[in-house]
Amino acid sequence: MDDDGFLKLTEESNSFSLPQKFERFLVPRPPDMSDEQSLHFYAFSYERAFEQLAERASERWPGGGLLQLPLFYLARHSIELHIKWVIDEFGKYTGEAGLTSGHDLLALWREMQRQFVIAGMPAEEEWGEHCERLIRHMHQMDPTGEMFRYPHDRKGKPFQYTYVEFKGLEKAHHNVTLYCGASLDVLSEYRPY
Structure with a gap:
């Protein structure tokens, strides 16, 4: 959305009127393509949404502003879907x-690594180890996936800013x-099609 489109939306919201009909x-309805109800489709959709929004947000608000929290949540959810x-x-x-249930990124990462071992994948390289450090960093800050969605936990205790x-x-x-995509590329070499 360009600046003109954003301004138009802002003007429309300022002149809001209740619609005559709900x-x-x-x-x-059935999806247009059967793939639309797959983890692949969701992972790719959230990945693209994050990339597009992050690009626009960094141009407009280099410091993050009010979009830093939802963008982190969107990125985290995209990563979660990719691992699943x-x-x-x-x-x-x-x-x-x-x-594949739950939102614990570290538990999901460990399960993914377990699947790699069962499949006979080669031992981890530097890239996988780096990605694991990134997952641990996100998990340390937001172990439940709630910190960037709400200002407080379920008991009302505020999260640290x-x-x-x-x-x-x-x-x-x-x-x-x-990395997740590359892992699937490697898997495609193992699969007899």
Whole structure:
């Protein structure tokens, strides 16, 4: 969205009037493509959404401003979906379904690594170790996936304020999602099609 589009939306919101008729915007229906209900589709969609929003936000608000929290959450969710997608695909290959529930990035990362071992993947290289450090860093700051969605935990205790450095977040997101994609590329070499 360019500046003119943003201004137009702002003007429309300032001249808001209640519609004459209720308009449904959530419509259950079959997907256009069967792939639209897959972890692959969701992971890719959230990845692209993060990349597009992060690019625009960093141009407009270099310090992050009010978008730093939702952008971190979007990046975290994209990473979570990528890891779950890898676990799911490797589970299909190994015949041993992996744990893909929950939002604990570190537990999901460990499950992904377990699937790699079962599949006979080569031992970790520097890139995988770097990505694990990134996952540990995110997990340390936000172990439940709530810290950047709410100002407090379920009991009402405020979360510690955490500044999100945009460039670092973009690099971390890029590294982990690319690593997940590369893992699936390696898996495709193992699969007999």
